[in-house]
Amino acid sequence: xxxxxxxxxxxxxxxxxxxxxxxxxxxxxxxxxxxxxxxxxxxxxxxxxxxxxxxxxxxxxxxxxxxxxxxxxxxxxxxxxxxxxxxxxxxxxxxxxxxxxxxxxxxxxxxxxxxxxxxxxxxxxxxxxxxxxxxxxxxxxxxxxxxxxxxxxxxxxxxxxxxxxxxxxx
Amino acid sequence: xxxxxxxxxxxxxxxxxxxxxxxxxxxxxxxxxxxxxxxxxxxxxxxxxxxxxxxxxxxxxxxxxxxxxxxxxxxxxxxxxxxxxxxxxxxxxxxxxxxxxxxxxxxxxxxxxxxxxxxxxxxxxxxxxxxxxxxxxxxxxxxxxxxxxxxxxxxxxxxxxxxxxxxxxx
DNA sequence: GGCGCTATTTATAAGTC
DNA sequence: TGACTTATAAATAGCGC
Numbered sequence: 001x002x003x004x005x006x007x008x009x010x011x012x013x014x015x016x017x018x019x020x021x022x023x024x025x026x027x028x029x030x031x032x033x034x035x036x037x038x039x040x041x042x043x044x045x046x047x048x049x050x051x052x053x054x055x056x057x058x059x060x061x062x063x064x065x066x067x068x069x070x071x072x073x074x075x076x077x078x079x080x081x082x083x084x085x086x087x088x089x090x091x092x093x094x095x096x097x098x099x100x101x102x103x104x105x106x107x108x109x110x111x112x113x114x115x116x117x118x119x120x121x122x123x124x125x126x127x128x129x130x131x132x133x134x135x136x137x138x139x140x141x142x143x144x145x146x147x148x149x150x151x152x153x154x155x156x157x158x159x160x161x162x163x164x165x166x167x168x169x170x
Numbered sequence: 171x172x173x174x175x176x177x178x179x180x181x182x183x184x185x186x187x188x189x190x191x192x193x194x195x196x197x198x199x200x201x202x203x204x205x206x207x208x209x210x211x212x213x214x215x216x217x218x219x220x221x222x223x224x225x226x227x228x229x230x231x232x233x234x235x236x237x238x239x240x241x242x243x244x245x246x247x248x249x250x251x252x253x254x255x256x257x258x259x260x261x262x263x264x265x266x267x268x269x270x271x272x273x274x275x276x277x278x279x280x281x282x283x284x285x286x287x288x289x290x291x292x293x294x295x296x297x298x299x300x301x302x303x304x305x306x307x308x309x310x311x312x313x314x315x316x317x318x319x320x321x322x323x324x325x326x327x328x329x330x331x332x333x334x335x336x337x338x339x340x
Numbered sequence: 341g342g343c344g345c346t347a348t349t350t351a352t353a354a355g356t357c
Numbered sequence: 358t359g360a361c362t363t364a365t366a367a368a369t370a371g372c373g374c
Contacts, residue, residue, distance in 0.1 A: 002351075002352045002353045002354070002363085002364065002365045002366055003352085003354045003365060004354075004365085004366085005353095005365085005366065006352090006353070008204060008207055009207065009208070010207065010208065011208050015358090016353090016354095017208070017210070019353085019354095019359095020208055020352085020353080021205070021208075021209040021211065023351080023352060024201070024208070024209070024351085024352080025205065026351095027201065027350085028198070028201050030350095030351090031197065031198050031351095031368095032215065034194070035194045035195065035198055037178055037180065038190055038191075038194070039180075039181065039187050039190060039194070040181075041191065041217060042217075043198075043215070043217040044217075045198075045202065045215045047205065047211060047212075047213040047214075171349045171350055171351095171367095171368060171369045172346080172347060172348045172349060172369045172370045173346085173347060173349090173369085173370045174348085174349090174370060174371070175348085175370095176349090176370070186371090188341085189341090189342090189370090190369085190370080192342095193368080193369060194368085196368095200368090201368095
């Protein structure tokens, strides 16, 4: 598009092609971002490099995310939420929300299950203790408890050794 | 870009925004197709219209999509999946994976924490029982246990009433 | 709202270092 | 290879119909 008009065909020369690729890719990304900003739409470009690069170039990129945010901030609230419901931003937000929700549920669940189990255990044990405390009973109870503890210890050990990661938050 | 330099910001005027959108979208699509042709790379643009249209404008066009698909099909499996691992599909998969991971961790965590707590509780209680079982001790123990149970029941109740959703898997 | 028409701004192919 | 420069091709904002 400049010193010469260019034929719309595959550029045979390798270095020339690379150069053009780089330049045009940059220009294209800019255009995409501009369109997105000016018109308040979600837009995305995906370009696979000529060399078998693993990751294609895409817009929005992390660095451009800032601009997206700026645009969002300059929109009326209603528009914002409407526009929010789109593509990558939406998906990313979805991921974050899902993670948060699951963590919360996880925390609550844990508490819930723990209290439930502790409750059962304590009811069971206290029932035994309060009803009739005979030596024989106590021996049985002690035996049962030790049995359970052994089982529990084994589970803990196996969990400790087989699981590297315990929780995202730690 | 022409009669006036344009500010890179959301165009408030509705019709002006639509016009610009249409023009720039066309230009963008052209650029994408040129880049693809000139440099022999796969490129793709996805643009969601300003009106909440279900289907975004995309390049390559359906007719060009055929070529892309052909190319994918002619690639070794490994390369395919590598390239496939992109864009939306990638993100969606990402979400699924994250969810799965978190659920797994959640499950393991719960078990771990439960066993840990049960262990502590049982150690505490059995220790008391096994050491010296005197009536006074037992009374104290029974009292303590009842106290704890009350507290626990309260927590359970509050959890039950305040939390609608317990777990994604249920 | 869409189409065509410029005046200008942008993008960019070559060239230079 | 990459960063800059420059002449020129393209894209396009604002108008008028």
